[in-house]
Structures are given as C-alpha cells and as structure tokens.
Amino acid sequence: MLYVVTGPPASGKSTWIDAHATPRDIVIDLDRITTALTGPGAPAWNQHPLHLRVAHRARYAAIDEAVQHLDRLDVYLIHTMPNARALARYKRLNARIIAVDPGRDIVMQRIASMRSPEMERVATRWYNARHRLPTEPMPQASRTW
Template structure:
C-alpha cells in the first residue's frame, strides 16, 4: 500500500508516519533525505538550498523506484511525505492506489509550531498550504494535534 502523507509544515506528518510505519516499510521523507545528505550537525529543517536540490533529486529517484516495485511488494508499505503535491503527482499516486492522508492540527497550532521550531521563511509556506486547501475544499483527516509540542 502507498500512503501519501500531506499537510502544512510542522503539522505532524513525520510523527504520523512514525506511529503507523513498520520497520520493514519504506519511508520517503525529503527532510530526512536532506539531513542524511548534509554535513554533521545539520538540524532537521536547517539545510541549505544546494542540499535541498540534491534531496529533491534523491526523493524523486526513491519515489520512482518504490512505485515501480509497489505491485511486487508483499508486506511492505510505502509512506511518502509530500506536503503539497501538484495535481500531476496526485494523479500518479492515485494511479498506484494511494491512500491520501492529510495531517492538519489546525492553522493556529501550525503557526505556533512554525514560530517556535522553524525559520521565518516557513510562514509563507503555511499561508500557501492553507490557501490551497481552502481553494480545493479539502477536509483534513486529523483535526487534532499530532502530539504535545
């Protein structure tokens, strides 16, 4: 099964995946890839533009390989954290039978977490995410905080 986990920054997507994925599952997470590709001491969200570009390429390759193997996987699920997939990506994921999961504890909670845990540049991403959700009429799967922050 392919799970596509969506939501704004600091909503609890990674926490949701950790609560549901088994050790044998595949987890594709841009932030985890970026940290793995960064030098020592890089925090989970403090990597630079160059690392981000390489991590995007690594994520794309991982997604392609996982989707290619998905029909033959037995007992292994794929969890893909993709905050705001474009329509073409959603169509591709749906073609592979994806279960779409939106983690959203609410805009006020997300903005509080972003102020406390992320850089100021993330505020614009939060605004864009909620604007896109309002335009699409999407309802979140999780309306409660994912954990105590």
C-alpha cells in the same frame, strides 16, 4: 500501499508516519533524506538550498523506485502540497492521501518557534489550497510539542 502524507510545515507529518510505518516499510521524507546526505550537526529543518537540491533529486529517484514495489511493501511519502500532476500519479497508484493538520494556530506557533519565517508562507499556501486535496481524515492528532 502508497500513503501520501500531506500537511503544512510543522504539522506532524513525520510523527504521523512514525506512528504508522513499520521497519519493513519505505519512508520518503525530504527532511530525513537531507539529514542523511549532510554532515554531522546539519540542521534537521531550514537546510541549505544546495543540500535541499541534492536531496530533492534523491527523493525523486526514491519515489520512482519505491512505487515499483507497492505489491510487496508499503511506502509512506511526505508531499506537503502535491500539484495536479502529482495527484494524478498518486491516483493511478491507488494511493491513500492523508492530511495531517493540528490547526492553523498550532502550526503557526510551531513555525515561529522552530522553523524559518518563510515556512509561514508555505503554511498559508497549504491552508489556502487545502480544499483541493482529496484527503482522508487524519486518524489521530499529531504529538504535543
């Protein structure tokens, strides 16, 4: 099964996956990939644009490979704001789309304390487009921060 986990920045997408995925599953998370590709002490968020560029390429390759094995394992993919093309692909793959959203106020507080200011724009775009996502209700709240 493919689980596409969506939500604004700092909403708890990784935490949701940590609570549901098993060691046998594949987790494709751009933050984790970037951390794996950078040296010790690199930030977990607010990464350098060149680090992100390399990590995006690795993410695309991981997605392409992982979806070939959905009959044998579960794949958890974080995709903050999938566009129409991505959503169509996920639909063809019979993905479950999960929205993790503790609420705009909580997200904006988390962004202010942990993330770069441009993430506020990303969160605002996510909330403005939220009605277009064919998501399932989030089965649990994200962690308390």
